[in-house]
Amino acid sequence: MAVPTEDSERAPLLAPSSSSTTTTIADESVSTASEDDFTEGSKISALRGIVLGACIAILIFLQTANFSMMTTIQSAIAVDLDAFQNASWFTSTYLIAGSSITPLAGRLCHLFSPRAYILVSCLIMAAGALIASLSPRLAVFLLGRAIHGVGGAAIFPVSLILIIELTNVKRRGLYIGCVNTCYTIGVACGAIITGALEPVTGWRGIFALQVPLSITMGIGIFLAIPSSIFSKHTNIINPGHLPNRLSQIDFLGVLLLITTTVLFLYGLSTPQITYSTIACSLITLLAFLFIESRPYLSTTQPILPLPILKSPAVLLTCLSTLSAMIARWSILFYTPVYALAVRDFSPAKAGLILLPTNGGFALGNLLLGYFHVKRAGSFYTSCLVVYLLFSLSLLVIGSITTREVEMGWYYLAAGVNGFTIGANMIYTLTHVLHRTPKESHFIVSSLLAMFRGLSASFGSAIGGGVFSRILTQALREGFEDRGFPLEGKEELIRRLLGSPALVGRLVGVEREVAVEGKKCSCSALLGPENLHGGSSTSLTRGMSS
Incomplete structure (x- = not known):
């Protein structure tokens, strides 16, 4: 095994020579593409490009709308399914399922081609949305959300794979920015549109509308991508029949990763932290790492390629992305709650609070x-600068989350926050692609998508648990301080946990206590988020330039 030196660690893994070279990444020798390989992408016609771009954009919108729409329609779902205390799992189930499957995206694209994988994923998305729309109780609804999330797991990594394969290096940054912009448009407009649609169609109608859209977009992408484009990437792992290809998938690793993620997030998101569940998640994590480090125990293609993750550039990029995006998703999930409960905005108007931060995100990209x-090069210094600015913006937002602040200042801080994290996304992705060989880009893009999805899961589940615990304590103390017995208020507290819109229908002391409790919860949750930004900055400093 070659021992890396300081110079070799900081040298780009994509060698700028005119011929192909061999680069060693953490015990695995892989062939690195020459710089010339990145100057031109594969060619498709203008019509195919337009259809492909439009279908991908609509799919991205559908996926990210499912992230944010719960902030404005969760009250209606909680009332219909009597699930006030489980409201945080409406989004968490979707995100956990998707982020747990995302690492498989690169493998499945290798085995079956992106066009086939995205078509099947769209059909799975449609099935999940249909189940959610017809669900008679909470368990069925969460099952539909999980299936929906599994289907949506393909969208981000496949989008990156298409950009890497079909664009040249001079335009690659712009197309990555376009993908990220579509994501932020979905997050921003999803809450607004669903908040406006829910009184008309009901929450079930919102899910039902996604069924034909998902199927249509999947067929459109399948037809727009010529089968010859990815023929050189498919079947290279194990050519042959379907059973032979499926045998390369690390099903045991998938099961252990999902189990670890669910147990860990469940233990932190419950009204009282369940340490036994967290301990069980650590056991399954150790089992997962043991299996992944010994592929012969499960499969020749592990779900997480540990040799690639041993590269400092890849590992620290993934960890810094996880840390920064946890803070980012907490902003996206809980600023609409602040607008609903503390500023007394309507559901549709509460969704508008996301426009400045998502507009900044789009502009940054x-x-x-x-x-x-x-260019295909290092953006190490740029990454450090935007991480520092992002941390400062988080500190400002946490300090001004009050009832008295002028909303113009809040919108400005949110816009700066969005711009800096948007810049961060494009810089870190371009940098890590520069630091890794082209043959590993399918896997690296899937890893980044997984950590990005995990950050949303962590921001939703853990943030939801923290928010619920602080809110419960604040409400109980508020009623006790005003001389109200808790026995008569427990049902109201339970309903307030899952329905921010309920605050607007309260009057008198109940409204006063509810507003104060929601304000304390939002301030306490958003204030410490700058720690995530600070930790992501520290991690970024370890990325080789």
């Missing part, structure tokens, strides 16, 4: 993707 990211 598009402007920097068009004007700055025009």
Whole structure:
């Protein structure tokens, strides 16, 4: 095994020589593509490109709308299914299922091609949305959300794979910015649109509308991508029949990863932290790492390629992305709650609070993707700068989350927050692609998508648990301080946990206590989020330039 030196660790893994070279990444020798391989992408016609871009954009919108729409329709779902105390799992179930499956995306694209994988994924998305729309009780609804999340897991990694394969390096930054912009449009507009649609169609109608859209977009992408484009990438692992290809999938690793994620997040998201569940998640995590480090025990293609993760650039990029996006998703999930409960906004207007931060996210991606990211090289210093600015914006937002602050200042802070994290997404992705060989980009893009999805799961589940615990304590103390017996208020507290919109229908002392409790919860949750930004900055400093 070659021992890396300091110089070799900081040298780009994509060697700029005119011929192909061999690069060692953590015990695995892989062939590195020459710089010339990144100058031109595969060619498709203009019509195919337009259809492909439109279908991908709509799919991204559908996926990310499912992230944010629960902030404005969860009250209606909680009332219909009597699930006030489990409201945080409406989003968490979707995100956990998707992020647990995402690492398989690169493997499945290798085995079956992106066009086949995305078509099947869209059919799975449609099935999940249909089950959710028809669900008579909470368990069935969560099952539908999980299936929906599994289908949506393909969208981000396949989008990156298409960009890597079909674009040249000078335009790659712009197209990555466009993908990230579509994501932020979905997050921003999803809450607004569903908040406006819910009184008309009901929450079940919102899920039902996604069924034909998912199927149509999947067929459109399948037809728009010529089968010859990815023929050189498919069947290279194990050519042959379907059973032979499926035998390469690490099903045991998938099961252990999902179990670890669910147990850990469940233990932190419950009204009282369940340490026994967290301990069980650590046991399954150790079993997962043991299996993944010994592929012969399960499969020749482990779900997490540990040799690639041993590369400092890949590992620290993934960890810094996880840390920063946990803070980012807490902002996206709980600023609408702040608007609903503390500022007394309507559901549709509460969704508007996401426009500045998501608009900034889009600008950060598009402007920097068009004007700055025009080469396959290092963006180490740029990553550090935007991480520091992101941390400062989090500190400001946490300090001004009050009832008295002028909303113009809040919108400005949120816009800066979005711009910096948007810049961060495009810089870190371009940097890690520079630091890894082209043959591993399918897997690296899936790893980044997994950590990005896990951050949303952590931000939703853990943030939901913290929010619920602080809110419960604040409400109980508020009623006790005003001389009300808790026995008569427990049902109201239970309903307030899952229905932010309920605050607007209260009057008198009940409304006063509810508003104060929601304000304390939002401030306590959003205030410490700058620690995540600070930790992500520290991790970024370890990324090789």
